[in-house]
Amino acid sequence: MKLTVAMLICGGLAAAHSVERWRVYEVTLAGPAAGNPFVDVRLQAAFHFRNRIVTVDGFYDGNSTYRIRFMPDEIGEWNYETSSNAPELNGKRGSFAATAPSAANHGPARVRYTTHFAYEDGTPYIPIGTTAYAWIHQGDELEKQTLETLRSSPFNKIRMCIFPKDYLYNKNEPVYYPFERSAGGTNDYTRFVPQFWAHLERRILDLQALGIEADLILFHPYDRWGYNNMPADANDLYLRYVVARLAAYRNVWWSMANEWDFVRTKNVGDWDRFFRIVQESDPYAHLRSIHQGNQMYDHAKPWITHVSWQGSDMAKIREFVQQYRKPVIDDECQYEGTIPSNWGNISAQELVRRFWMGTVGGGYVGHGETYLDPNDILWWSKGGKLKGQSPARIAFLRKILEAAPPEGLNSIPGQTAGAGQPGQYYLFYFDSHQPAESDFNLAPGTKYRADIIDPWEMTITPVPGTFEGGFTLKLPGKPYLAVRFHKGD
Amino acid sequence: MKLTVAMLICGGLAAAHSVERWRVYEVTLAGPAAGNPFVDVRLQAAFHFRNRIVTVDGFYDGNSTYRIRFMPDEIGEWNYETSSNAPELNGKRGSFAATAPSAANHGPARVRYTTHFAYEDGTPYIPIGTTAYAWIHQGDELEKQTLETLRSSPFNKIRMCIFPKDYLYNKNEPVYYPFERSAGGTNDYTRFVPQFWAHLERRILDLQALGIEADLILFHPYDRWGYNNMPADANDLYLRYVVARLAAYRNVWWSMANEWDFVRTKNVGDWDRFFRIVQESDPYAHLRSIHQGNQMYDHAKPWITHVSWQGSDMAKIREFVQQYRKPVIDDECQYEGTIPSNWGNISAQELVRRFWMGTVGGGYVGHGETYLDPNDILWWSKGGKLKGQSPARIAFLRKILEAAPPEGLNSIPGQTAGAGQPGQYYLFYFDSHQPAESDFNLAPGTKYRADIIDPWEMTITPVPGTFEGGFTLKLPGKPYLAVRFHKGD
Numbered sequence: 001m002k003l004t005v006a007m008l009i010c011g012g013l014a015a016a017h018s019v020e021r022w023r024v025y026e027v028t029l030a031g032p033a034a035g036n037p038f039v040d041v042r043l044q045a046a047f048h049f050r051n052r053i054v055t056v057d058g059f060y061d062g063n064s065t066y067r068i069r070f071m072p073d074e075i076g077e078w079n080y081e082t083s084s085n086a087p088e089l090n091g092k093r094g095s096f097a098a099t100a101p102s103a104a105n106h107g108p109a110r111v112r113y114t115t116h117f118a119y120e121d122g123t124p125y126i127p128i129g130t131t132a133y134a135w136i137h138q139g140d141e142l143e144k145q146t147l148e149t150l151r152s153s154p155f156n157k158i159r160m161c162i163f164p165k166d167y168l169y170n171k172n173e174p175v176y177y178p179f180e181r182s183a184g185g186t187n188d189y190t191r192f193v194p195q196f197w198a199h200l201e202r203r204i205l206d207l208q209a210l211g212i213e214a215d216l217i218l219f220h221p222y223d224r225w226g227y228n229n230m231p232a233d234a235n236d237l238y239l240r241y242v243v244a245r246l247a248a249y250r251n252v253w254w255s256m257a258n259e260w261d262f263v264r265t266k267n268v269g270d271w272d273r274f275f276r277i278v279q280e281s282d283p284y285a286h287l288r289s290i291h292q293g294n295q296m297y298d299h300a301k302p303w304i305t306h307v308s309w310q311g312s313d314m315a316k317i318r319e320f321v322q323q324y325r326k327p328v329i330d331d332e333c334q335y336e337g338t339i340p341s342n343w344g345n346i347s348a349q350e351l352v353r354r355f356w357m358g359t360v361g362g363g364y365v366g367h368g369e370t371y372l373d374p375n376d377i378l379w380w381s382k383g384g385k386l387k388g389q390s391p392a393r394i395a396f397l398r399k400i401l402e403a404a405p406p407e408g409l410n411s412i413p414g415q416t417a418g419a420g421q422p423g424q425y426y427l428f429y430f431d432s433h434q435p436a437e438s439d440f441n442l443a444p445g446t447k448y449r450a451d452i453i454d455p456w457e458m459t460i461t462p463v464p465g466t467f468e469g470g471f472t473l474k475l476p477g478k479p480y481l482a483v484r485f486h487k488g489d
Numbered sequence: 490m491k492l493t494v495a496m497l498i499c500g501g502l503a504a505a506h507s508v509e510r511w512r513v514y515e516v517t518l519a520g521p522a523a524g525n526p527f528v529d530v531r532l533q534a535a536f537h538f539r540n541r542i543v544t545v546d547g548f549y550d551g552n553s554t555y556r557i558r559f560m561p562d563e564i565g566e567w568n569y570e571t572s573s574n575a576p577e578l579n580g581k582r583g584s585f586a587a588t589a590p591s592a593a594n595h596g597p598a599r600v601r602y603t604t605h606f607a608y609e610d611g612t613p614y615i616p617i618g619t620t621a622y623a624w625i626h627q628g629d630e631l632e633k634q635t636l637e638t639l640r641s642s643p644f645n646k647i648r649m650c651i652f653p654k655d656y657l658y659n660k661n662e663p664v665y666y667p668f669e670r671s672a673g674g675t676n677d678y679t680r681f682v683p684q685f686w687a688h689l690e691r692r693i694l695d696l697q698a699l700g701i702e703a704d705l706i707l708f709h710p711y712d713r714w715g716y717n718n719m720p721a722d723a724n725d726l727y728l729r730y731v732v733a734r735l736a737a738y739r740n741v742w743w744s745m746a747n748e749w750d751f752v753r754t755k756n757v758g759d760w761d762r763f764f765r766i767v768q769e770s771d772p773y774a775h776l777r778s779i780h781q782g783n784q785m786y787d788h789a790k791p792w793i794t795h796v797s798w799q800g801s802d803m804a805k806i807r808e809f810v811q812q813y814r815k816p817v818i819d820d821e822c823q824y825e826g827t828i829p830s831n832w833g834n835i836s837a838q839e840l841v842r843r844f845w846m847g848t849v850g851g852g853y854v855g856h857g858e859t860y861l862d863p864n865d866i867l868w869w870s871k872g873g874k875l876k877g878q879s880p881a882r883i884a885f886l887r888k889i890l891e892a893a894p895p896e897g898l899n900s901i902p903g904q905t906a907g908a909g910q911p912g913q914y915y916l917f918y919f920d921s922h923q924p925a926e927s928d929f930n931l932a933p934g935t936k937y938r939a940d941i942i943d944p945w946e947m948t949i950t951p952v953p954g955t956f957e958g959g960f961t962l963k964l965p966g967k968p969y970l971a972v973r974f975h976k977g978d
Contacts, residue, residue: 338925338966342904347968350921372925415831432839436827436861477827479836 018097021075022107022120024248025096027058027068029082031089039190039237041066043084045092049074054283058082058089059244062194069248071284072098073107073120108250109213109287111305115327115362116408124406128398129157129215129331129366133258134165135383136203137174146383147206153386154395155367157213159255159291159331162200162242166224168341169376175199178227178238187226189234197245208251215331217291218242218274219266220258229265236277243281252286254278255308259293268297275303291331299324314357314365318411321362328363330354335380336388337370344370344380348389349456353431353480355390355397356455360419360429362411367394396458400427400484414441426485429455436477440485441470448485455482507586510564511596511609513737514585516547516557518571520578528679528726530555532573534581538563543772547571547578548733551683558737560773561587562596562609597739598702598776600794604816604851605897613895617887618646618704618820618855622747623654624872625692626663635872636695642875643884644856646702648744648780648820651689651731655713657830658865664688667716667727676715678723686734697740704820706780707731707763708755709747718754725766732770741775743767744797748782757786764792780820788813803846803854807900810851817852819843824869825877826859833859833869837878838945842920842969844879844886845944849908849918849971851900856883885947889916889973903930915974918944925966929974930959937974944971 019025027045031037043058045068058068066089072078075098082092101107107120109127117125130153135146150158164174176196180188204214218239221228230238246252256274257263271290278288289308290297299307299320307320310332320328333354337344346354351367358365369379369388377384401409409419409427416438420426423443430438442448450463450473463473466489473483508514521530532547534557547557555578561567564587571581590596596609598616606614619642624635639647653663665685669677693703707728710717719727735741745763746752760779767777778797779786788796788809796809799821809817822843823835835843840856847854858868858877866873890898898908898916905927909915912932919927931937939952939962952962955978962972 338923340924340927340961342922345922345924347921347923350968353921432836432842433831433834434827434836435829435834438829472829479839 018099019072020105021072021098021101022105022250023071023101025070025072025078025098026248027070027080027082027092027094029058029066029068029089029092030064031060031066031084031086033064036190037066038192038241041084041086041089043068043082043086043089045070045080045082047072048079049076056248056283057240057244057281058084059241060192061197069245071108071248071250073284074098075100104211105250108284109253111287111327113407114325115321115410117306117327118406124402124408125156125213126398126401127157127213127329127364127366128154128394129159129329129364130155131159131331131335131366131368131380132383133159133161133217133220133381134170134174135160135381136200137164137176138172138382139175142377142382142384143203145385147210149383149385150207150210150212153391154398155391156211157215157253157366158207159215159217159258159366161217161220161258163220163223163227164225165220165222165381167222167381168339169373169378170222170381171376177225181225185225187230189230190237192241201245201249204246204249204252208249213251213253214249215253215255216242216246217255217258218278219256219260219263221262221264228263232270235266235270235274239274239277240281243278247282247284247286250284254282254286254288256288256290258291259310260290260297261295262293271297272301275301279303289329299326312354314354314361317358317361317363317365321411328361329366330358330363331366332368333358333365335368335370336390337378337380338372339370339378341370344368348393349480351390352393352397352455355394356429356482357417357431359397359401359409360411360417360427362409362419367391393455393458397455400453400460420485424487427482428484429482430475430479432479434477434479434481435475437472437474438483439470439472440467440483442467442485444469446487447489449488451484451486452476453482453484454478454480456480460484507588508561509594510561510587510590511594511739512560512590514559514561514567514587515737516559516569516571516581516583518547518555518557518578518581519553520549520555520573521575522553525679526555527681527730530573530575530578532557532571532575532578534559534569534571536561537568538565545737545772546729546733546770547573548730549681550686558734560597560737560739562773563587564589593700594739597773598742600776600816602896603814604810604899606795606816607895613891613897614645614702615887615890616646616702616818616853616855617643617883618648618818618853619644620648620820620824620855620857620869621872622648622650622706622709622870623659623663624649624870625689626653626665627661627871628664631866631871631873632692634874636699638872638874639696639699639701642880643887644880645700646704646742646855647696648704648706648747648855650706650709650747652709652712652716653714654709654711654870656711656870657828658862658867659711659870660865666714670714674714676719678719679726681730690734690738693735693738693741697738702740702742703738704742704744705731705735706744706747707767708745708749708752710751710753717752721759724755724759724763728763728766729770732767736771736773736775739773743771743775743777745777745779747780748799749779749786750784751782760786761790764790768792778818788815801843803843803850806847806850806852806854810900817850818855819847819852820855821857822847822854824857824859825879826867826869827861828859828867833857833867837882838969840879841882841886841944844883845918845971846906846920848886848890848898849900849906849916851898851908856880882944882947886944889942889949909974913976916971917973918971919964919968921968923966923968923970924964926961926963927972928959928961929956929972931956931974933958935976936978938977940973940975941965942971942973943967943969945969949973
């Protein structure tokens with residue numbers, strides 16, 4: 001019998017007896033409802049695989065219901081035992097079998113080859129991200145449209161906030177609140193609203209079904225409800241609750257903040273503490289980073305798995321790769337659109353150019369779209385439909401990258417921006433340069449086939465013959481082209 | 490009687506009795522030919538205007554002929570008296586009248602309004618430069634074609650080397666050598682070849698007749714004849730000779746080097762000494778700068794009148810203007826063309842973009858063209874004909890700048906790159922941004938007319954109505970446009 005995740009979540013108190021590797025095994029227990037179970041009750045489970053023990057926090061889900069979610073990363077038999085300060089929740093035991101993953105399940109994304117990514121099963125993961133900060137706060141109709149749009153898009157990662165957003169074009173009230181909130185607008189940060197979290201989880205699973213990583217933004221500055229200004233213990237409780245509820249979903253990433261330096265209510269010590277909390281609580285070591293407005297957080301810190309950067313000087317990407325020796329994602333290089341703000345009005349051509357510049361810099365680039373809309377439905381925040389011309393070109397780039405070596409593309413010194421795996425594969429991008437011929441000096445001992453790629457017209461034109469070592473290649477004398485060399489006689 | 494410069498130069502021994510202000514008054518004297526007159530004979534003249542005395546070096550022009558060239562900067566009677574260690578040249582007196590300049594003669598270019606230029610008579614000078622390093626070394630036929638091309642071009646400044654050039658696409662032998670040279674290739678750096686210098690002077694005057702400033706490059710690294718590796722005293726003698734011969738031409742600028750940091754034979758102390766020699770010798774204080782390859786010379790030094798910079802990061806221009814408080818010319822932001830080298834293969838669109846970026850940064854940008862040519866005649870070095878699409882757009886920009894306030898355009902803080910004179914005039918350039926509307930906040934108390942400018946299509950589209958203070962303007966949602974506001978009801 002093959003259990004779906006939905007069944008596991010909604011299946012009541014009886015735990016399932018098997019689950020796919022890297023899906024969610026959920027233990028549901030009845031327990032105390034008196035007092036404030038969110039803060040009064042501690043619940044953990046120790047999951048055993050042979051001699052290995054993985055300790056996982058449970059959480060209160062309202063209505064006398066407690067849950068422990070676990071993502072097994074080994075195939076075979078797992079046993080668990082709970083511990084709690086509530087006698088009804090303590091000492092509960094069970095076992096289940098983790099079975100082979102289905103074809104689309106490659107496990108969580110990991111850093112691989114130092115500056116690139118792969119899923120845990122070794123399948124390369126090439127992040128092609130987009131941004132829709134507040135898409136889960138828009139109501140079912142628009143959220144379903146967003147999912148439909150994503151289904152036919154090239155994107156396999158989305159930056160999204162847990163908290164609702166108050167900003168330009170973002171004045172609507174969210175459907176759910178994360179914490180109990182009085183009619184007068186007073187939050188009780190010690191009481192979570194299960195409906196809010198169940199909705200978020202549904203969206204994370206919707207994304208998972210589409211093969212999309214949820215790059216969850218835990219804090220951000222654009223707030224009118226109070227979430228940006230919670231006391232320190234509320235922040236910490238929130239983080240532990242988030243991790244307990246969400247870490248078992250293989251497609252979550254932790255983005256500690258959008259524009260952390262624009263958050264005036266927290267200092268670097270706070271952010272460091274937040275990272276330590278998440279790192280300690282998360283049994284699966286999901287990817288962790290933090291995104292800046294102007295001032296970069298120190299991405300050399302050990303809990304940062306990859307550099308999440310905002311910037312439009314694409315030459316920086318190569319520098320950051322060299323500096324940090326971690327994967328670099330420019331997840332906000334400005335957005336295709338027409339709004340007055342500079343960060344949201346670059347042309348599709350320019351965004352495509354930036355994707356290519358980041359790629360040949362050895363890093364990754366994210367998409368966003370901000371076309372003025374009569375109903376203020378801008379993709380970058382609310383989702384909906386894509387209107388722009390860049391996604392088709394980003395899809396074209398994604399196909400090219402998927403056909404590249406699984407070790408990823410590392411930038412190669414030289415006057416033309418290029419990246420590759422020397423001896424195997426090279427991708428050069430000429431930006432605004434339009435040479436009628438160009439000199440190349442490839443690793444000797446290999447014969448290469450060459451293609452001239454037009455990233456905007458989405459054409460790949462093979463060049464007759466093979467190439468080796470140092471040579472001059474005739475080019476069309478047109479700007480914004482790329483040249484690819486791949487091993488082949 | 491109106492005297493032409495050609496008559497003054499070629500007119501033999503009798504000095505003319507009148508000359509236009511800012512043209513060349515030349516005193517010609519017969520003197521000793523024995524020994525080495527270039528080093529043995531000192532010759533100076535003191536030119537008196539009322540109680541003011543301007544001291545000018547003379548030079549030996551071969552064939553027992555000595556000349557003193559002087560550019561009067563005041564209208565009225567001038568008297569002179571020579572001094573020399575050669576008795577035949579000593580104590581010669583004369584006088585002449587400096588007359589009002591003709592319409593096209595505005596005097597030498599000067600720094601004005603701190604970061605801009607004007608001719609000495611106050612007429613704004615907006616440098617729209619091009620580069621043809623070795624054009625005077627190509628023989629009459631090609632040189633005349635270059636002059637014809639310049640005549641119908643937008644350029645009013647040209648970067649050009651005194652010495653011939655040895656480099657890619659530049660392997661032909663020059664027509665003239667600056668110093669006597671044996672058949673075996675040995676130079677006598679103490680003996681100048683008058684034909685070389687007379688030819689150079691003819692070209693400087695050809696440019697002057699076209700209204701073009703000659704940005705003379707005194708040293709450069711691309712050499713096979715020895716000029717890059719002369720002894721220190723030969724360098725100094727050369728500089729004094731250059732100044733004595735050329736400083737009286739109002740359209741000369743001193744560019745101490747092209748890519749000074751690529752010249753391995755000289756150190757910073759040498760360059761500083763060169764500047765002091767030129768500064769001390771030049772009675773007219775022509776503009777002085779130096780151009781780098783990678784490492785910038787310290788443009789804060791007092792003898793640097795303006796920043797001559799090579800670079801394609803156009804945001805630097807604004808920074809340099811702020812940093813140095815001198816005019817900034819990016820005279821090599823890469824060239825329109827198709828050669829393999831990155832510095833010589835940007836598209837016309839990109840070069841036009843860079844001109845606009847530099848302009849709204851409060852600085853100036855230079856042109857160059859490097860299309861591959863079957864006969865290796867690339868404009869950037871040899872001159873000839875222009876093939877590219879940028880000059881027409883640069884001419885369009887020049888017209889716009891000539892219609893702007895004479896005080897020049899100073900960059901204005903804000904998210905969209907803009908420059909102007911607050912309260913009078915603003916020019917904004919959107920680069921790759923394509924807002925469908927944009928917010929402006931102009932100095933209050935003035936009504937402005939607005940134009941939407943397409944720098945590539947070369948259109949200026951007036952926007953109906955007037956604008957004042959803070960407002961939102963609808964825009965076409967197309968990248969690479971500019972908006973101009975100018976005072977007007």
